Amino acid sequence: DIVMTQSPEFLAVSLGERATINCRSSQTVLSNSNNKNYFAWYQQKPRQPPKLLINWSSTRESGVPDRFSGSGSGTDFTLTISSLQAEDVAVYYCQQYYSTPWTFGQGTKVEIK
């Protein structure tokens, strides 16, 4: 299984400041055949299902604010919230869909400082 490890587990950021979450996979999730990273970021607010934010490591889903951006390749990835808003308080998960079993990181809880 590919193990996904997120850091930090908790992150407190002031409103308007940058938030950065990291995720490392135990094996590469970059496909040689199409040069795509099979990697995603989700946002989960309390009592809600996860919401897909970023697909293919850096493609923002329709309707997702552009303050959210994804970067990285291979085994190391980053989710950046450029200017934290109150509505961004949530738990963020990374996921690989390169090989089954598809696996998630343990989550990073983002709060307002």
Added chain:
Amino acid sequence: QVQLQESGPGLVKPSETLSLTCDVSGHSFSSGYYWGWIRQPPGKGLEWIGSIYYSGSTYYNPSLKSRVTISVDTSKNRFSLKLNSVTAADTAVYYCARAPYSGYNGVSAFDIWGQGTMVTVSS
């Protein structure tokens, strides 16, 4: 607008079978998507259980494979999960979700999720 809705018993006794259904509205089952189940124990992270293609081909998490069956009923626009021999460790919110699929790129991330249904395993 595609919507997914889970349904099933909220309480299951230990050693019995957990059965859930996911009704899909706004979309007809056809090529182009995998349909999956993911669970989340209270206060914990996400665990992929398994996924099914409209044709019936399935992928299961090896950690649960011996106890899981996922099936699809295209005539009713729904897919189902059965998890047998449950224990308290199977207590979780169970989500159904959709993952786009293409022949070139393969499967993508889960882009649409149901609201989830809480299942408690207890006598």
